Amino acid sequence: MEIIKLALRNLARQKKRTFLLGSAIAFGIMIVTVINGFAGAFVDNISENFANLAAGHVFIQGVEKSASGKESDIIRDDALLMQAVKDANIPSKYISKRSSAQASLIFAGHNAQLKVDGVDFSKETFLPERLMFIKGGLEGMKQRDGIIISEPIAKRLNVQPGDRVLVQLRTLTGQQNVGEFSIAGITVDAGIFGSMSGYANKTYMNELLALGPEDYQLLGIYLPSLKGTDAYGKALYEKVKAVAPVFDRDAAKNDQNFIRSFMNQGKTETWTGIKYRVFTLNDMLAQVKQIADALDTASLIILLVLFVIIMVGITNTFRIILYERIREIGTMRSIGMQRGEVRNLFLFEAGFLALGGAVFGLVLAFIVMAAIGGISFSMNSPVFIILKNGHMTFKVDAARMLLNVLIVAALTEFAAFFPSRNAARLDPAVALRTVK
Amino acid sequence: MTIVELQDVRKVYPLGKVEVEAVKGVSFCIEKGDFVSIAGPSGSGKTTILNMIGCVDRPTKGTVSIAGTPTKDLKDAALTTLRHETLGFIFQSFNLIPVLNVRENIEFPLLLGRERVPKKEREQWIDYLIEEVGLSQWSKHKSNELSGGQRQRVAIARALVTKPEIVLADEPTANLDSHTGEQILELMKKINREMQTTFIFSTHDAKIVGLADHIIRLRDGLIIENVRNGTDAAALCADLAGESVIENSPVQSARS
Ligand SMILES: Nc1ncnc2c1ncn2[C@@H]1O[C@H](COP(=O)(O)OP(=O)(O)O)[C@@H](O)[C@H]1O
Ligand SMILES: [Mg+2]
Numbered sequence: 001m002e003i004i005k006l007a008l009r010n011l012a013r014q015k016k017r018t019f020l021l022g023s024a025i026a027f028g029i030m031i032v033t034v035i036n037g038f039a040g041a042f043v044d045n046i047s048e049n050f051a052n053l054a055a056g057h058v059f060i061q062g063v064e065k066s067a068s069g070k071e072s073d074i075i076r077d078d079a080l081l082m083q084a085v086k087d088a089n090i091p092s093k094y095i096s097k098r099s100s101a102q103a104s105l106i107f108a109g110h111n112a113q114l115k116v117d118g119v120d121f122s123k124e125t126f127l128p129e130r131l132m133f134i135k136g137g138l139e140g141m142k143q144r145d146g147i148i149i150s151e152p153i154a155k156r157l158n159v160q161p162g163d164r165v166l167v168q169l170r171t172l173t174g175q176q177n178v179g180e181f182s183i184a185g186i187t188v189d190a191g192i193f194g195s196m197s198g199y200a201n202k203t204y205m206n207e208l209l210a211l212g213p214e215d216y217q218l219l220g221i222y223l224p225s226l227k228g229t230d231a232y233g234k235a236l237y238e239k240v241k242a243v244a245p246v247f248d249r250d251a252a253k254n255d256q257n258f259i260r261s262f263m264n265q266g267k268t269e270t271w272t273g274i275k276y277r278v279f280t281l282n283d284m285l286a287q288v289k290q291i292a293d294a295l296d297t298a299s300l301i302i303l304l305v306l307f308v309i310i311m312v313g314i315t316n317t318f319r320i321i322l323y324e325r326i327r328e329i330g331t332m333r334s335i336g337m338q339r340g341e342v343r344n345l346f347l348f349e350a351g352f353l354a355l356g357g358a359v360f361g362l363v364l365a366f367i368v369m370a371a372i373g374g375i376s377f378s379m380n381s382p383v384f385i386i387l388k389n390g391h392m393t394f395k396v397d398a399a400r401m402l403l404n405v406l407i408v409a410a411l412t413e414f415a416a417f418f419p420s421r422n423a424a425r426l427d428p429a430v431a432l433r434t435v436k
Numbered sequence: 437m438t439i440v441e442l443q444d445v446r447k448v449y450p451l452g453k454v455e456v457e458a459v460k461g462v463s464f465c466i467e468k469g470d471f472v473s474i475a476g477p478s479g480s481g482k483t484t485i486l487n488m489i490g491c492v493d494r495p496t497k498g499t500v501s502i503a504g505t506p507t508k509d510l511k512d513a514a515l516t517t518l519r520h521e522t523l524g525f526i527f528q529s530f531n532l533i534p535v536l537n538v539r540e541n542i543e544f545p546l547l548l549g550r551e552r553v554p555k556k557e558r559e560q561w562i563d564y565l566i567e568e569v570g571l572s573q574w575s576k577h578k579s580n581e582l583s584g585g586q587r588q589r590v591a592i593a594r595a596l597v598t599k600p601e602i603v604l605a606d607e608p609t610a611n612l613d614s615h616t617g618e619q620i621l622e623l624m625k626k627i628n629r630e631m632q633t634t635f636i637f638s639t640h641d642a643k644i645v646g647l648a649d650h651i652i653r654l655r656d657g658l659i660i661e662n663v664r665n666g667t668d669a670a671a672l673c674a675d676l677a678g679e680s681v682i683e684n685s686p687v688q689s690a691r692s
Contacts, residue, residue: 006535328533334492335595338513338516429493
């Protein structure tokens with residue numbers, strides 16, 4: 001108790017020095033916490049934005065293989081699938097059923113490549129909520145060949161709502177097909193992924209793709225939150241597997257790039273009828289997760305590098321402290337303080353310095369994150385995909401924060417250890433005799 | 437009863453390539469409850485001898501026994517415990533802990549070591565000591581707010597707080613004006629009488645030597661006079677140390 005009191009008062013003795021050292025520690029903690037916070041939200045925000053674009057967290061794709069060995073995506077009768085979704089007890093917010101194609105649009109000599117999603121606007125009522133129109137609007141989609149495109153594509157083609165554009169794509173069986181779209185609306189640029197997508201009516205897309213009017217290609221289940229993605233994906237996989245042929249997730253499990261291996265499974269297999277592929281957002285975004293992990297690792301390295309520098313300062317400061325208080329150490333040793341207690345006094349000072357600095361650093365980090373989070377980015381910002389409602393967000397993991405603080409405390413103690421031990425080993429007679 | 441005994445104690449300091457023999461073979465005994473002065477000019481070896489009695493330094497040769505315990509083979513931890521339990525220290529430049537106030541400085545030794553005095557008893561005892569050294573009004577003040585004489589009073593109370601058998605004071609008045617110095621010494625003498633604590637103080641000031649019951653006078657690391665209440669004190673150790681010590685005693689060689 002007495003040692004703790006002394007340690008705290010000793011720290012208060014040279015306020016400026018304590019403040020500077022504490023600030024250095026705080027700075028290290030602050031940088032790392034902000035990076036961790038960014039990495040934490042990075043995955044979530046990308047996932048969320050991606051889930052919106054792909055209209056789901058968990059997906060089922062139907063794949064047919066023709067006699068000639070060609071794969072084509074199609075879901076015909078989905079009663080089985082809908083039952084599986086029900087059986088897996090998935091709390092879906094909504095379910096999307098889309099037909100999509102990679103298409104090129106042509107207008108007055110200009111052309112643009114994009115992915116056109118055929119959407120049933122009468123069912124996918126959530127989609128219009130997210131589309132932010134610059135020109136035109138949903139009205140135009142009442143026309144069966146209406147299409148919504150993003151601003152960069154509209155600029156490229158130099159089109160306005162009401163213009164009719166030519167579309168070129170391949171049908172389900174691989175035939176070239178040509179049709180016409182009427183521009184219904186132009187939306188803000190939704191970033192790298194969003195700007196390359198367009199939305200058309202599913203019935204018309206099905207016509208262009210030579211699908212039946214009730215057919216579609218991808219079933220997307222939108223969950224209430226990201227959290228259940230893996231668990232519900234697995235549950236759904238088991239349910240579908242029980243009633244229909246599926247691509248084997250376990251066979252691709254150990255592959256470095258799971259999703260590529262899983263998506264290519266059909267190439268080496270032959271089957272008749274429709275085989276289903278159950279996958280999740282996380283499968284597709286595994287690489288995003290890797291980027292976030294890399295960021296976290298980088299933050300740890302930054303912390304360590306910063307701290308090596310800070311540690312030199314701590315060691316030197318404690319050497320100076322030893323020298324400044326040498327007579328005091330001699331006095332305390334004379335009146336009965338053991339070596340270990342002298343060492344502990346120094347180590348407690350270092351510990352309180354580290355903890356104080358760490359708390360200060362965390363406070364700073366939250367201020368910085370709040371400040372950055374307050375900046376409103378425009379929706380057509382290129383970093384849209386990592387934003388949430390146009391704002392940068394941060395998510396700091398408490399365990400990670402604790403780990404950083406523990407690392408900092410351990411390194412501070414390490415830096416102070418040798419001067420502390422030297423202080424403890426001082427010969428009391430020598431310490432008492434030393435005049436400064 | 438003998439409480440401190442030095443037998444043929446020598447201390448050699450290495451000083452670069454040469455060696456300085458600060459104490460050149462000193463033997464004496466100190467009786468419990470005495471007010472003892474180690475007198476001598478600067479450089480005569482007073483601090484070195486007090487440090488060895490205080491177990492903060494070890495003799496190069498010879499033995500030092502404190503309260504019947506030979507200190508030669510004790511490890512640092514045991515020496516520290518001995519200092520804590522049996523000895524009290526008063527320094528020339530006071531050496532108070534600057535971050536602690538008067539009361540906390542006095543209490544500090546009681547919070548070290550394994551034994552714990554109950555809080556209430558502790559408070560009463562510290563109150564008594566503060567009163568005794570005349571600092572009741574100053575108990576919340578830090579040392580930089582006190583005069584030299586006041587600081588030394590705090591140091592005296594701190595030295596007494598563990599109820600040690602021996603209090604060592606190395607030139608306790610050297611940093612004080614002569615009037616304050618006399619007051620400090622009189623306070624020490626008063627406590628010596630009241631509590632029967634053995635005081636050993638060093639000084640190069642001839643005026644205050646007179647207050648002592650037992651005077652050990654040094655010159656160049658040797659004893660030149662060892663008198664207790666007017667009689668030769670060399671015989672104090674006779675029964676313990678034997679004839680040879682007395683024959684080799686610097687007292688005799690200095691007188692011959
Ligand atoms: N650490 C040391 N190294 C070398 N010589 C020392 C050391 N300490 C004391 N001395 C020498 O030993 C002698 C006695 O010193 P000291 O015990 O301090 O005398 P006093 O306290 O009577 O002035 C002096 O000559 C002094 O210079
Ligand atoms: Mg001296």
